[in-house]
Amino acid sequence: MSLTDQIEAHLRGFASPPYLFVGSGIARRYLGLENWKGLLEKQCELHDLDYGFLSSSANGDLPALASAMAKEFHQKWWKEKKYKDSRDQFSKQASNDESALKFEIAKYITSAGTVTKDAGLLAELELFKQVVVDGIVTTNWDGLLEALFPDYKIYVGQEELLFAQIQGIGEIYKIHGSYDDPNSLVLTSSDYNEFHRRNPYLASKLLTFFVENPIVFLGYSLTDKNILDIIHSVLNCLSPRNVEKLADRLIFVQWDRYSTEDRFERTILSNDGRSLPVFQVTTFDMATVLAALTKIKRRIPAKILRILKQQVFDLVHTTTPNERVYVKDIDDSTDVSAIEVAIGVGIQERLRDKGYTAISRPDIVRDVLFNDGGYLADVIVRDTLPELLKKTPYVPVFKYLQAAQGTPKWDASQIGPRVTKASKKAISDFRPTSVGRRTADAIAAYSKDFASYAKQSDPEMVVNYAGLLPEKALKPQQLHEFLTQNISLMGSPKTNVATNFYKLVCMYDVLKFGSL
Structure with missing residues (x-):
């Protein structure tokens, strides 16, 4: 039996898809970053x-x-x-x-942190995008996972995870912080002291994943003290009997370039005098592991499950169901913007509005570019934009602010402080950074329009540098044509490309809809 078949058979024995714990080995492998x-x-x-x-x-x-x-x-x-x-x-x-x-x-x-150009590793990344998991926990700071799973909701740092009402499906937890929020990085002794102080609270949040899902560790050493501390914090919450059950759920994947055969075997984790039997996968070909994770069956996509779970939770905790139940088949082709029709308990309008907090930044960008989301602009301004702007300043807001003003029940007091701040931004706030001064000056002096510039380079280069063009060169229609034709770059595993794509969308949003 192949390694892929062995892993698939083992995971098939659990009721839920796995959770991934992703460590620095993944950033080294695919982005060329150091440990x-x-x-x-x-x-x-x-x-x-x-x-x-x-x-x-x-x-x-x-x-x-x-x-x-x-x-x-x-x-x-x-x-x-x-x-x-x-x-x-x-x-x-x-x-x-x-x-x-x-x-x-x-x-x-x-x-x-630029994505590898190795053909074999790029093929692995394509498999990575297709893995079926309930969610991801990572200690990495880079943006690779967000690019691979653009529909997943991101939680950054312990505090955000501890105080959020997480759904446990279709979410990424960056427990050591993220590069796009530098102060969140867990880096120094004081950072780690605070992290360990809160470890018991973090363990209580992660406990559900450990007891309900198999856990696959990618990019971690079996001796990584940070991950061992988290595992043993979870163990402290369990009885000895349940600790034995946990042993079957933990799978550590070790990549070994010198390995001559794939192995799926038992090993022992030891930390501070405690030991725990786990499974260890050893392979020189990560594709065999990723392929196994793509074979897991799920009837409803994780993104839709997360929205449904959040809506049902909100309804249970905020209202008494007293009207009708709506049911509709759901699959990968389901229009998420119509999710309130798919399932509802109680008051349909409240269900719909609650669901707006689950709309992702990629959803918003697609609607700005293709105008096909069917969203209520005032609810987007009130509920969706503040949530997205907590994570990043690169969110288009002007389309919805402009449309919201024309809605019958519009109240300007619905605009929260984050949206107000975003509404004051200009083209200069979305210029690319980390560009050499000589290159930036040359692009800023370009005398033709965006379309002419775009013809000179491949789409990735255009995304990374066109935002430095003079404002008069940034024609909205030309930007729109380029962005819609290259929408796939929004999910690029190259963090600079994905970030600059979002910035370019924000520029288009300012130019097209910015006259409020």
């Missing part, structure tokens, strides 16, 4: 810090090393001319003397 130690060493190189001295002073403790680096770098970042652009971009977000290093790491991940 944590390598990343710190690279930052010392980039910022003229003495890695040897700082590392030896920290006695091999990586959070302590990061703390020492942050302290030494703090003054350099605020004083030296070479960091002026960074200060212009981030200074208002600085909260302490560790922020500067986090800002530079976030910028580095954005620019250096």
